Amino acid sequence: MPERIAFRMKVHPGRIAEYKKRHDEIWPDLAQALRDAGVSDYSIWHDPETDYLFATLVRADDHTMASLPRTDANRRWWAFMADIMDYNDDGTPTVVDLKQVFHLP
Template sequence: MSETPTRRRICFQQRIHPDRIEEYKRRHAAVWPEMLEALEATGWHNYSLFLAPDGLLIGYVETDSLTAAADRMAAHEVNTRWQAEMADLFDGIESPPDESFVPLEEIFNLEQQLAAARSAAGASRPGQVPRR
């Protein structure tokens, strides 16, 4: 029985050329099915992209490691083709888009803090059930 890797919540940013935003949206409205399958197979879970009007792109993914997930994707030929298709849409990068993620530090997580607060409340008041 194999052990399931722990998923980490990862957020990253990039920037899309402001004059290429509509093209970026168009391409992501119909991502190639083989690209979607490769992402899932290589451990990209709950993956979302968010785009601001000025081209700021925020990505969110749950995976064991952003580096490891990107490395697994690099082994897929479809990823090489996708990155080449997308490269000219990005602003300020010298390497392929999937090698240019700028990870963001998670500084607040509601579920983690609630669990810690409830645990502390339960430990400080023996016999009392923490509120939900």
């Protein structure tokens, strides 16, 4: 059964317009890599008080999300976004997995 997951990231203060612009122009090869990995229904929300980004996505039972960081499209995207988001020392975005505590179907 497909699974919905959620996580949190952070955009640098004052950079949300650029963040949105870049996502409005998402590269076709990155969108395809996400779909190929079994990702669908991917949404990102912004909290203007904290600049936290809240993301949800649905992943297929047989998803291959763990292989996404090895794709050229994903590596290029992370490098492209590093100037406007919080990143780890290894060049990956800082991501906090979130636990579901309520769902109303």
